Amino acid sequence: MSKAMEPDLQTPxxxxxxxxxxKPAKEWSHPSNHWLRGFVIDNRAALGTLAVFIxxxxxxIIANPTVFTTWYLYSSVLTTLPVALFVVVPLVFVVxxxxxxxxxxxxxxxxxxxxxxxxxxxxxxxxxxAAALVTGTLLGFLVGSLVVYGGLSSLIAxxxxxxxxxxxxxIINEGKxxxxxxxxxxxxxxxxSSQVWGIPVQIFWAIAFVVFSALLYNRHRFGAQVKVVxxxxxxxxxxxxDVKWVRVKVFVFVGIGAAIAxxxxxxxxxxxxxxxxxxxxxxxxxxVFVGGTxxxxxxxxxVGGAIGAVTVSFIQTGVVAAGLSGFYVQFFNGLIIILxxxxxxxxxxxxx
Amino acid sequence: xxxxxxxxxxxxxxYGQVYALGGVDLSVDRGEVVGLIGDNGAGKSTLxxxxxxxxxxxxxxxxxxxxxxSGWSAARSRDAGIETVFQDRALAVQQTIVRNIFMGxxxxxxxxxxxxxxxxxxxxxxxxxxxxxxxxxxxxxxVGQLSGGERQGVAIARAIYKQAELIILDEPTTALSLxxxxxxxxxxxxxxxxxxxxxFIGHNIHHVFDIADRFVVLxxxxxxxxxxxxxxxxxxxxxxxxxDVAHPGGLPGLHEDAEQGAQ
Numbered sequence: 001m002s003k004a005m006e007p008d009l010q011t012p013x014x015x016x017x018x019x020x021x022x023k024p025a026k027e028w029s030h031p032s033n034h035w036l037r038g039f040v041i042d043n044r045a046a047l048g049t050l051a052v053f054i055x056x057x058x059x060x061i062i063a064n065p066t067v068f069t070t071w072y073l074y075s076s077v078l079t080t081l082p083v084a085l086f087v088v089v090p091l092v093f094v095v096x097x098x099x100x101x102x103x104x105x106x107x108x109x110x111x112x113x114x115x116x117x118x119x120x121x122x123x124x125x126x127x128x129x130a131a132a133l134v135t136g137t138l139l140g141f142l143v144g145s146l147v148v149y150g151g152l153s154s155l156i157a158x159x160x161x162x163x164x165x166x167x168x169x170x171i172i173n174e175g176k177x178x179x180x181x182x183x184x185x186x187x188x189x190x191x192x193s194s195q196v197w198g199i200p201v202q203i204f205w206a207i208a209f210v211v212f213s214a215l216l217y218n219r220h221r222f223g224a225q226v227k228v229v230x231x232x233x234x235x236x237x238x239x240x241x242d243v244k245w246v247r248v249k250v251f252v253f254v255g256i257g258a259a260i261a262x263x264x265x266x267x268x269x270x271x272x273x274x275x276x277x278x279x280x281x282x283x284x285x286x287x288v289f290v291g292g293t294x295x296x297x298x299x300x301x302x303v304g305g306a307i308g309a310v311t312v313s314f315i316q317t318g319v320v321a322a323g324l325s326g327f328y329v330q331f332f333n334g335l336i337i338i339l340x341x342x343x344x345x346x347x348x349x350x351x352x
Numbered sequence: 353x354x355x356x357x358x359x360x361x362x363x364x365x366x367y368g369q370v371y372a373l374g375g376v377d378l379s380v381d382r383g384e385v386v387g388l389i390g391d392n393g394a395g396k397s398t399l400x401x402x403x404x405x406x407x408x409x410x411x412x413x414x415x416x417x418x419x420x421x422s423g424w425s426a427a428r429s430r431d432a433g434i435e436t437v438f439q440d441r442a443l444a445v446q447q448t449i450v451r452n453i454f455m456g457x458x459x460x461x462x463x464x465x466x467x468x469x470x471x472x473x474x475x476x477x478x479x480x481x482x483x484x485x486x487x488x489x490x491x492x493x494x495v496g497q498l499s500g501g502e503r504q505g506v507a508i509a510r511a512i513y514k515q516a517e518l519i520i521l522d523e524p525t526t527a528l529s530l531x532x533x534x535x536x537x538x539x540x541x542x543x544x545x546x547x548x549x550x551x552f553i554g555h556n557i558h559h560v561f562d563i564a565d566r567f568v569v570l571x572x573x574x575x576x577x578x579x580x581x582x583x584x585x586x587x588x589x590x591x592x593x594x595x596d597v598a599h600p601g602g603l604p605g606l607h608e609d610a611e612q613g614a615q
Binding site for chain 2: 042215219220221222224225227228231232234235236237238239240241242298299349350351
C-alpha cells in the first residue's frame, strides 16, 4: 500500500513535520526509546506508590529504628495482608472498568460462612474451599447482573447488596460465631495457612495471585477489554465488545477474590464470625486508590494496588511501632491517602 | 455484474413515536464508492449505526452477500467484513495505539492470552501503511497524545487490518486539514482499486461528489435520490437537488433508481 503513495502525501497523517520525517532514523531517537525511561513511564503509577511506601517506612524507621528490626512486626503484617490482597486486586479491575464494588465484605462473610458450614459438617476443608469459591462466583454474578442488567448505579447497588447479604447472615446466625478447631490438623491448613521458615504461607499464595492478576490485566484479552470498556464503553460496543458481559465478569472476579480472602481469614483465626470481612471495606478501597488506580476508569495498576495494600497495612503497625499511641492511626491513614492522591494527580495526565 | 456486498431492504427505525428511518433501501456493490448525503437529522447516523450493528432496526431486512442475516450485532457486522470509521473515531484515548487497533479483535493464543509481540508488529506495519513515518509515535503511544488527523489514522488502521470488504467512513474529512483530506481521498481510491467498497458519508457535497461513484441522498428518514455519475454531472446538480428537497416545489426527474455509474 505504501508503494502506491503519492509523493506529495509522504508526510505523516496529520503531522506537518516534513523535516523530522525526512531525517534518517539513526540520527533521530526519541528519549522514550530508552528502555528504562519506557519502563518508568509505563509503570509510573506503581512506582509512585512504591515511593510513597518507602518514604512512609523511612519516617517510621527514623522515629524508632529498633522496633523495625524485630521480625514479629513483619510477621503480623504478613498474616493479615494476604487477605486484603485477594480483594484489592480484583477491585483494581472493577475500578478500571468504571465501576465500584462495595459488596465484597459481605461476600467474604457469606463465602467463608459456607466454608465454615461445610467444614463443621465434617467434610474435608478442600471441599469447603470449593463450596466457598462457588458461592463467591454466584454472589459476584448476582451483584454484577443486578448492576449491569438492572442498569443500577454500582456505588449504591453494591452498597445495598452489602447490607442485604450481611443482614441475611446476621438473621440466620443471630450473631453466633462458628469455631473450626479441626481445621488445624487438615492438609488444606498446611497448604494454605501454615508457616514456611517462619513466614506465613498465605503471603506466597497472595503473591502468586497478584502476579497472575497482573498478567491477566496486561497480557490477556480480559484485561484489555476491561480497560477499553472503562475508557470508552460506547467505542467498545461499536467495536463489537460485549460491554455488559465484561462488566459482569469483573464483579464475578471480585466475588471469587472475596471468597478466597474470606476463607483465608477464617483459616487464620480458626473461627468464623458473622462479621467476617466487615473490617476490610475501607482499608481495601483505600489501597486501590493509594495504589494509583484513578477513579475515572480506563487505566489502573494491579502491582500498584498490591503495593498500596502493603502501605495501608503497614500504617497501623508502623504508627504503633514508631512509639505513637493508637490514636494516631486514623490520622496517618488519612494523611497517606491524601498525600498519595496528590502525588498521583501530579504523576498522571488524564487524556480525553 | 459485480457482487452485492450488503443490502438493506425497507429498513425502519423508530425511537418511541419518532421515526428516524422510514423504510430505507440501500445497497453497496463490490469495488464501489457510494456517497451518502443528507441534512442533519436525515437519518445518516442511524443508518450507519444499523449497518455497523450498533443499533438494531425496528423492521426490515439486512442481506450480506445476498443472504439474510439474523441476530445482527456489532460483532456480526465486523465478522461479515464491514468496518466502520465512526465520526467520533470510537477510540479509547487512554489506551495505546496497539490496544485501539485491536479493540474487540485482540490477537490471542490459547485461553485468551494476548500475542503481544505479534500485535505490536502488525500495529507498526499498519502505522507505516497509514503514513505514521514519524519516529515520535510507537505502537505504545497513548492515543490521547495524538492530533486529530493521527487519531483518524488509528481509526482507519483498525478498519483496514482485517481486509474488510466494506469500509464505512462517517464524515471522515470533518475537522481535517487539506493535506489530511487529500490523504483520506487517496486512501478511498486505494481501497476501490483493491476491489473493496466504501460507503462515504459527508457533509461537504463537493468532497462526496469528487470521490463517489454513486450518490444516495437521505431526507427525513427516506431515500430521496439514488443516482449514478450519468445522472449527476456536477456537484452543483447535487446541491440544487438538495435545495429542492429542503424546499419542495419542482423536483427534478431524478427519482428513479439509477444504474451504477460508468467507470
